[in-house]
Amino acid sequence: MELLKRFYEVNSKSGHEDQIKELFKAQLACLDIVVAEDAFGNIFITKGCADSFPCVTAHLDEVHAPTERNIIVDGDLIYAVDNKGESVGIGADDKNGLWIISHLLHTKPVLKAALFVQEERDGEMLGCRGSIACSLAFFDDVRYIIAVDRKGNNEVVTVGKGNICLCDYDFIPNDLLQKYNYVCVDGGRTDVVALKERGLHVPCCNISCGYYNAHKPDEYTVFAHLVTSLTFVSDVIDRI
Numbered sequence: 001m002e003l004l005k006r007f008y009e010v011n012s013k014s015g016h017e018d019q020i021k022e023l024f025k026a027q028l029a030c031l032d033i034v035v036a037e038d039a040f041g042n043i044f045i046t047k048g049c050a051d052s053f054p055c056v057t058a059h060l061d062e063v064h065a066p067t068e069r070n071i072i073v074d075g076d077l078i079y080a081v082d083n084k085g086e087s088v089g090i091g092a093d094d095k096n097g098l099w100i101i102s103h104l105l106h107t108k109p110v111l112k113a114a115l116f117v118q119e120e121r122d123g124e125m126l127g128c129r130g131s132i133a134c135s136l137a138f139f140d141d142v143r144y145i146i147a148v149d150r151k152g153n154n155e156v157v158t159v160g161k162g163n164i165c166l167c168d169y170d171f172i173p174n175d176l177l178q179k180y181n182y183v184c185v186d187g188g189r190t191d192v193v194a195l196k197e198r199g200l201h202v203p204c205c206n207i208s209c210g211y212y213n214a215h216k217p218d219e220y221t222v223f224a225h226l227v228t229s230l231t232f233v234s235d236v237i238d239r240i
């Protein structure tokens with residue numbers, strides 16, 4: 001949980017992701033991986049050698065403006081208050097995704113990860129700016145992309161906003177859905193939806209990672225739900 005708290009302590013409002021990038025890269029320093037950054041600021045990580053890779057994605061940015069952020073851990077609940085005791089968001093959307101991807105990079109021998117900047121809408125600017133600007137070549141040798149950027153603890157988004165089909169209904173093995181009590185749903189717009197709109201051909205989905213009340217001051221995480229999400233995604237990667 002210490003790494004997660006450190007992620008939450010860093011504000012990464014869209015366009016200001018440098019500090020979270022440095023923290024994320026620093027805790028991977030012991031790994032034998034290739035880390036590249038494109039001109040827009042997106043991060044692309046490759047671990048191991050393979051003809052085809054599993055790939056995971058999350059976004060580095062959050063909607064919240066910088067403020068004092070005291071991280072409170074109350075049993076399984078994690079949230080934050082400012083110096084006056086008022087609730088402030090923690091950017092669990094999508095630092096929970098970053099935390100899961102960090103664990104996967106430490107444990108899986110072969111994995112690709114794409115970490116996008118500027119996923120969130122920002123005033124008049126539409127979201128998914130990093131995933132719209134990136135080259136698709138990084139994904140030429142991936143079998144699929146699993147985003148960990150969905151609220152709650154039991155959903156796999158297989159159809160994105162605008163009726164964008166992300167994957168077939170049986171992309172995630174049914175026994176794993178049942179084991180972890182996840183169900184397939186229609187969802188909103190996120191980076192994998194933008195990639196699909198651009199013509200990406202591999203299956204994608206977006207999996208719940210234990211955050212609630214995203215984009216609001218009373219945003220919180222249920223740590224047990226985040227851990228279950230990590231185990232679920234890990235099992236899926238081991239299987240497909």
Ligand SMILES: [Zn+2]
Pocket residue numbers: 059093094119149190
């Ligand atoms: Zn998000």
